Amino acid sequence: MSGGVDSSVAAAMMHREGHEVTGVTLKLWQGPDGEAPAHGCCTVSDSEDARRVAAGLDIPYYVFDYTDDFASAVVDPFVEAYRNGRTPNPCVECNRSIKFSILLEEADRLDCDLLVTGHYARVSREGGRWRLRRGVDPSKDQSYVLHMLGQRELARTRFPVGEMTKPETRRVAADLGLRNAHKRDSYEICFIADDYRRFIARRAPEAVRPGRIVDASRNRLGEHPGVVNFTVGQRRGLGVAVGEPRYVVELDPHTSTVVIGSARDLLTEAVEVEGVTWVDGAPPPESPTECLVQVRVHGQPVRALLAPLESGSDRWQVSFVEPQSSPAPGQMAVFYRGDRVLGGGTIDRLLK
Amino acid sequence: MLYLDHAATTPIRPRVWEEISALADRGWGNPTGFHASARAAKNALEEARERVAAVLGCRPLEVVFTGGGTESDNLAVKGAALAGGGRGGVVTTAVEHEAVLSSVRYLEDWGCPVTRVGVDRDGLVDPSEVTAAVNPQTAVVSVMAANNETGARQPVRKITEAVRDRPRCKALVHTDAVQAFISEELRVEDLGVDLMSLAAHKFGGPTGVGVLYVREGVALEPVTHGGGQELGRRSGTHHVLGAVGMARAMELASSDRERFHRDVSEARRRFESALLEKVPGLAIASRSTRTVQHSHLRFPGVANQTLLVRLDRLGLAASAGSSCQSGAAQVSHVLSAMGMSDPEARSSVRFSFGWTTRPSDGDLAAGLTLRALEGLL
Numbered sequence: 001m002s003g004g005v006d007s008s009v010a011a012a013m014m015h016r017e018g019h020e021v022t023g024v025t026l027k028l029w030q031g032p033d034g035e036a037p038a039h040g041c042c043t044v045s046d047s048e049d050a051r052r053v054a055a056g057l058d059i060p061y062y063v064f065d066y067t068d069d070f071a072s073a074v075v076d077p078f079v080e081a082y083r084n085g086r087t088p089n090p091c092v093e094c095n096r097s098i099k100f101s102i103l104l105e106e107a108d109r110l111d112c113d114l115l116v117t118g119h120y121a122r123v124s125r126e127g128g129r130w131r132l133r134r135g136v137d138p139s140k141d142q143s144y145v146l147h148m149l150g151q152r153e154l155a156r157t158r159f160p161v162g163e164m165t166k167p168e169t170r171r172v173a174a175d176l177g178l179r180n181a182h183k184r185d186s187y188e189i190c191f192i193a194d195d196y197r198r199f200i201a202r203r204a205p206e207a208v209r210p211g212r213i214v215d216a217s218r219n220r221l222g223e224h225p226g227v228v229n230f231t232v233g234q235r236r237g238l239g240v241a242v243g244e245p246r247y248v249v250e251l252d253p254h255t256s257t258v259v260i261g262s263a264r265d266l267l268t269e270a271v272e273v274e275g276v277t278w279v280d281g282a283p284p285p286e287s288p289t290e291c292l293v294q295v296r297v298h299g300q301p302v303r304a305l306l307a308p309l310e311s312g313s314d315r316w317q318v319s320f321v322e323p324q325s326s327p328a329p330g331q332m333a334v335f336y337r338g339d340r341v342l343g344g345g346t347i348d349r350l351l352k
Numbered sequence: 353m354l355y356l357d358h359a360a361t362t363p364i365r366p367r368v369w370e371e372i373s374a375l376a377d378r379g380w381g382n383p384t385g386f387h388a389s390a391r392a393a394k395n396a397l398e399e400a401r402e403r404v405a406a407v408l409g410c411r412p413l414e415v416v417f418t419g420g421g422t423e424s425d426n427l428a429v430k431g432a433a434l435a436g437g438g439r440g441g442v443v444t445t446a447v448e449h450e451a452v453l454s455s456v457r458y459l460e461d462w463g464c465p466v467t468r469v470g471v472d473r474d475g476l477v478d479p480s481e482v483t484a485a486v487n488p489q490t491a492v493v494s495v496m497a498a499n500n501e502t503g504a505r506q507p508v509r510k511i512t513e514a515v516r517d518r519p520r521c522k523a524l525v526h527t528d529a530v531q532a533f534i535s536e537e538l539r540v541e542d543l544g545v546d547l548m549s550l551a552a553h554k555f556g557g558p559t560g561v562g563v564l565y566v567r568e569g570v571a572l573e574p575v576t577h578g579g580g581q582e583l584g585r586r587s588g589t590h591h592v593l594g595a596v597g598m599a600r601a602m603e604l605a606s607s608d609r610e611r612f613h614r615d616v617s618e619a620r621r622r623f624e625s626a627l628l629e630k631v632p633g634l635a636i637a638s639r640s641t642r643t644v645q646h647s648h649l650r651f652p653g654v655a656n657q658t659l660l661v662r663l664d665r666l667g668l669a670a671s672a673g674s675s676c677q678s679g680a681a682q683v684s685h686v687l688s689a690m691g692m693s694d695p696e697a698r699s700s701v702r703f704s705f706g707w708t709t710r711p712s713d714g715d716l717a718a719g720l721t722l723r724a725l726e727g728l729l
Contacts, residue, residue, distance in 0.1 A: 027680045065680035109658045
């Protein structure tokens with residue numbers, strides 16, 4: 001329970017269905033002196049909201065401290081990714097390493113049958129297998145950041161609000177008299193209070209080395225304060241005046257070089273994806289596999305063919321049926337069939 | 353429910369309630385006023401002060417009522433270090449309560465020289481290390497009487513004597529006796545201290561009221577400024593009902609101490625011997641030096657968070673010893689100072705017995721703890 005409306009409603013719905021519910025807030029982050037951040041999640045006011053909701057439902061409530069695990073499994077890799085010129089997704093790592101790993105194991109030890117969260121996604125059982133599907137509300141769907149869940153995790157997981165739209169969730173919250181029914185949605189990275197660039201600058205000063213902005217032929221077009229300020233595909237804020245629209249097409253953290261080009265230069269035929277996992281535990285039998293691929297959190301799924309780089313490998317090549325505007329390495333490529341998640345992995349390389 | 357978190361706070365004794373309620377309709381006045389209701393409150397307050405002084409073996413005007421243990425510690429440490437406009441030195445230990453340690457960090461930021469003396473594996477301070485750290489610039493030495501997590505009792509008397517024997521040194525000695533009072537008879541002359549902190553809610557009084565004993569002639573810089581109550585040492589309208597409740601709780605704790613020792617030590621003996629028999633590698637912190645009411649246990653390989661939730665479900669209230677404002681269990685600075693690794697600290701749970709504990713509660717607690725441990729060992 002983050003203290004937000006979604007997890008509060010999730011807890012309330014399970015409670016209403018007659019389950020014996022225990023509320024838990026994860027303390028994942030703290031400042032240098034052990035204080036909670038002033039805003040973002042894990043703030044004192046958020047855990048107080050969660051506590052009050054739990055008290056209203058008359059369920060036990062605890063705060064679990066996973067700050068050490070979060071730092072090593074989520075924050076350190078986040079900084080490391082930027083150091084390597086990538087654009088990481090910390091929510092994915094948190095789901096993978098904290099919520100559906102450490103917390104799920106704790107749920108086992110506490111004899112809890114299910115782990116329930118306020119994510120917008122759906123879990124169902126079809127043909128003897130657990131399925132992960134997009135949430136009913138397309139604008140809130142979070143299946144992208146949950147793609148790493150396998151049969152073991154899904155068997156133990158429920159997402160009650162995934163069956164509803166956000167307005168419906170708020171309505172349920174209001175009907176239940178939850179105090180946070182109208183609390184605003186959070187979009188920020190939970191552990192970053194100000195700007196992620198300042199955060200990276202403090203933890204990896206070398207990622208904020210000034211460098212050159214060049215075109216595809218390596219002609220110098222300008223200067224920049226550090227590659228951390230850029231994401232592949234970015235158009236605005238390049239600080240370079242040229243006639244037609246320009247985009248970041250490549251980042252080289254080693255020489256601190258930002259390569260920009262036209263929309264055409266940004267097109268990519270395929271990407272290499274690493275650490276691929278499958279909801280079913282194994283890839284689909286047919287190869288190459290045709291499916292829909294989503295390469296950005298809020299991106300549109302596009303048609304693509306999947307093939308392993310070597311047989312049995314977790315590195316896969318995703319070949320787009322139509323060339324796509326380059327996704328940012330470090331983001332996820334998530335494979336869908338219809339609204340069902342097949343699996344996914346981390347984009348490692350663009351193949352042009 | 354079986355409540356074994358008395359070191360956090362303990363229930364108010366019925367006779368304390370009785371006395372507070374009996375006074376409620378005539379003791380509500382502001383003691384600094386001019387009229388009859390002020391006089392009634394003032395009389396109640398000063399009588400409470402006399403009763404506290406009688407228990408501590410000091411003069412009434414050496415008793416300063418405060419808002420609790422934390423405030424007493426702040427006034428003692430900051431007040432002594434900053435007295436007379438100075439930036440006096442502080443010598444303390446690594447295992448003090450946060451009220452002392454945070455005050456000391458604050459003083460350090462203001463330029464006061466600070467020494468923190470370490471402890472051994474039992475959590476004990478070596479008095480000679482304390483004395484070695486004291487010099488003519490030292491304004492205050494602060495060493496707790498008993499640790500809030502492990503119950504380890506420090507040799508306060510020895511430390512006081514050793515500090516007094518240092519040539520040219522005029523350091524005051526403060527002891528945080530918040531945890532110790534319920535089980536230890538603390539007469540200020542026996543301890544020889546200049547300053548001593550107490551909190552009513554640790555021995556059956558209400559929260560929100562405490563005492564700082566201040567030896568006559570000791571000058572303190574106030575930390576709260578205002579109307580100049582308590583001879584200028586603690587401004588703020590008096591909590592008369594709290595002070596009366598505290599005085600009553602101190603008298604009751606003193607007269608009940610022998611029985612307390614008997615029942616609590618028997619409960620703890622039963623609890624620990626049952627667990628020692630069944631839990632492989634069970635370790636007891638500060639075993640030879642602790643107060644009678646603390647039982648700080650390490651369950652190898654068991655996360656204290658898991659155990660505490662399971663215990664709570666079974667109706668047994670215990671604690672991780674150290675927690676943040678949200679209530680999450682944290683690795684404690686006390687255990688780290690005793691040389692415990694983080695994983696060891698994260699497998700430790702504090703059970704603390706209190707004045708409501710009966711000997712049979714030890715058997716009950718052991719049974720519940722063993723049930724909570726099922727499948728975890």
